[in-house]
Amino acid sequence: MSVYKYDPSTNAFVLVDDSALLGTDLANFSVATDLPDYAPGSTAYFTAKIGIGDTVTFNVSDTLGKDVSGTSQPWTVTDGGAGDLDGIANGVIQTTWAVGxxxxxxxxxxxxxxxxxxxxxxxxxxxxxxxNTPVVQFATPNANPAALTLTTAGSQGNVGDAIFQEVTGSGTGSGSVTAFVRINGAPNDTDGSSTTEEGFNTDYRTPPKAPLDDIDNLTFTHSLSLSDVPIVTVGGIQYREFRLDLGEAGNGDNAQAYISLDSLQIYVGGASLATVSSVDRPLQQDGTASTGVTGGTLVYDLDAGADRWIALKDLNAGNGQTNYRVLIPDSDFTAAGANATSKVLLYSAFGYQGTVDGISYVQDSTFEEWSVAKINAGTATISGSKLVDADGSLQTTGDQTHLAGWTIYIDGNDNNQLDVGEVSTTTDANGNFSFTGLAAGTYTIREVLLSGWSQLSPLSPDEFTVTVAAGGTQSGINFINFQDFSISGTKYEDLTGNGTSADDTPWSYGPVTIYIDDDNSHGLSAGDRTTTTDANGHWSISGLTLADVGKSIYEVVPGGSEQTGTLVQTIDNPGSGGTDTG
Structure with a gap:
């Protein structure tokens, strides 16, 4: 499990060390499932440990972005409220999800x-x-079992906050990916073993070859900028995507198709990282702990805290096809001080496990190659703004302001949700966004609508369909929203019963039910939204939209009492995100 904290300065969730929450009422903040695996048609039970009375939004996403029933349909539960199975405000929310x-x-x-x-x-x-399609298949126990065994189609798992996925069949051919490091131990051996291999990407060359087991050709082994590493979104988290093409002598049935990934370290740094000549190799490769790379900040280490390895298998014959992808949270790069111009150095080592439980994991064929998907290099631009309308009426003017930090995306498959691999951006401090470098074509532009907001424009349909020519620009793609509002008031005791307020005092005889007459039945009905007064007679109801304006508010008159003064209140529009008081 990973925990992230919202950083308003970057409008992103940043991975946090659990120790940062010690001493707070969120020290045990977590989410868990009752089972690691479920059968189709079953019910999954989820438990979130949170602050008492907190409100939590749950979401389930398919890791490969597939449109599986029930995914990408977030739901919100308040501790102790509707949807919390234990019905108690105790810092634990229990909820369910139907497995399709x-x-x-x-x-x-x-x-x-x-x-x-x-x-x-x-x-x-x-x-x-x-x-037939296990997601994570663990190795038979041995002295140093694999942290992950990803030797079947579609298998995947996590080591730390990184996601490793078997994806044979994607990214075929050099036209869709950019290789940045090729490694082959057999012809380029530097450590006395032709069955192991290791290397890192760099522009450094000392004739006749690149460092370690790198293949010398600058076309395939060279420096890499962070801006060249695509961002994909999984489960609402943005990741940087790296791809791995194995070159083992197998097609899924051959015993030589296996290989171990023994070390993976990713660093970021300035321009000097592009020409690094050496890496202090990890413990598993040279017997001493790694001190890193000069000029580099460590972003990810497979062996952080323990010696780990991952069992891999080349499920297609030879090179030329992506077999695996590795996803590293983009927040890890941000936390390391990286920006778009930062250089990225990836060190990896393969084949050091030898034979484990009768399976040979050595390097025994052609090269292993790391790459990134090519980012569209077109010349067209689409731009616009994100706005909030103060009164929710598009007919009035001069009452719209810009909103920063909202996600706008190109809906490539037109399924009305942000999927893995789709291009997205966030509005800047001035509420503006742009997509640049687009190829000529037609694009569907949508926003990720946040909980507690309504989209006013565009509406029916709720997206923009934009056609741009090569080098063309389309501006004015503006999304306008209205934030939910609340109502609040106080229940009073009329001491004289004359219906005036001069002698009123806040109600102190126990909770009184206040409700919105949603069905206009002039009485409390099932489905009406309700609340109760507190010890000072105060009450409030939140999550109201423009559709609630004009509805009536009543009280359930306490036994032994009669109502004086105003018998019914009406919901007014206090403005976006406001509170209708009184």
Whole structure:
């Protein structure tokens, strides 16, 4: 499980060390499933440990972005409120999710966003279905078992906050990816073993070859900028995507198709990182702990805290096709001080496990290659703004202001949700956004609508369809929203019963039910939204939209009392995000 905290300065969730929450009422903040794997058609039970009374938004996403029933349909539960199975405000929310019949063989990310505390926790679970497509298959116990065994199609798992996925069949050919490091131990051996290999990307060259087991050709082994590493979104978290193409002598059936990934370190730094000549190799490779790379800040280490390795298998013959992708949270790069111009150095080592439980994991064929998907290099631009309308009426003018930090995306498959691999951006401090470098074509532009907001424009349909020519620009793509509002008031005791307020005092005889007459029945009905007064007679109801303006508010008159003064109140529009008081 990973925990993230919202950083308003970057409008992003940043991975936090659990120790940072010690001594707070969120020290145990977490989300968990009752089982690691579920059968199609079953019910998954989720438990979130949060602050007492907090409100949490849950969401389940397919890790490969597939449109599986029930995914990408967030729901919100308040501790002790409707939807919390134990019905008690005790810092624990229990909720359920229906596992669809189409979930067999899929793996999922469960996220729980505590709206009150600004924290986000994620965990993973699977639906192995009929057992033919396990998501994570652990190795037979041995002295140093694999942290992950990803040797079947579609298998995946986490080491730290990184996601490793088997994706054979994607990214075929050099036209869709950019290689940045090729490693081959057999012809380029530097450590006396042709069955192991290691290397890192760099522009440094000392004739006749690049460092370690790198292949010398600058076309395939060279420096890499962070701006060249695509961002994908999984479970509401943005990741940087790296791809791995194995070159083992197998096609899924050959015993030589296996290989171990023994070390993976990713660094960021300035321009000097582009020409690094050496890396202090990890413990597993040279017997001493790694001190890193001169000029580099460590972003990810497979062996952080322990010696780990991952069992891999080349499920297609030879090179030329992506076999695995590795997703590293973008927040890790931000936390390391990286920006778009930062250089990225990736060190990896393969084949050091030898034979484990009768399986040979050595390097025994052609090269292994790390790459990134090519980012569209077109010349067109689409731009616009994100606005909030103060009164919710598009007919009035001069009452709209810009909103920063909202996600706008290009809906490539037109399914009305942000999927893995789709291009997205966030509005800047002035509420503006732009997509640049687009190829000529037609694009569907949508926003990720936040909980507690309504979209006013565009509406029916709720997206923009924009056609741009090569080098063309389309501006004015403006999304306008209205934030939910609340109502509040006080229940009084009329001491003289004359209906005037001069002698009123706040009600102190126990809770009184206040309700919105949603069905206009002039009485409390099932489905009406309700609340109760507190010890000082105060009450409030939140989450109201423009559709609630004009509805009536009543009280359930306490036994032994009669109502004086105003018998019914009407909901007024206090403005976006406001409170109708009185």
């Amino acid at each position: 019949q189409d979930a067999a063989g899929e793996s999922f990310v469960l996220s729980a966003m505590d709206q009150t505390a600004g924290l986000l926790a994620t965990t993973t679970f699977t639906d192995a279905g009929n057992g």
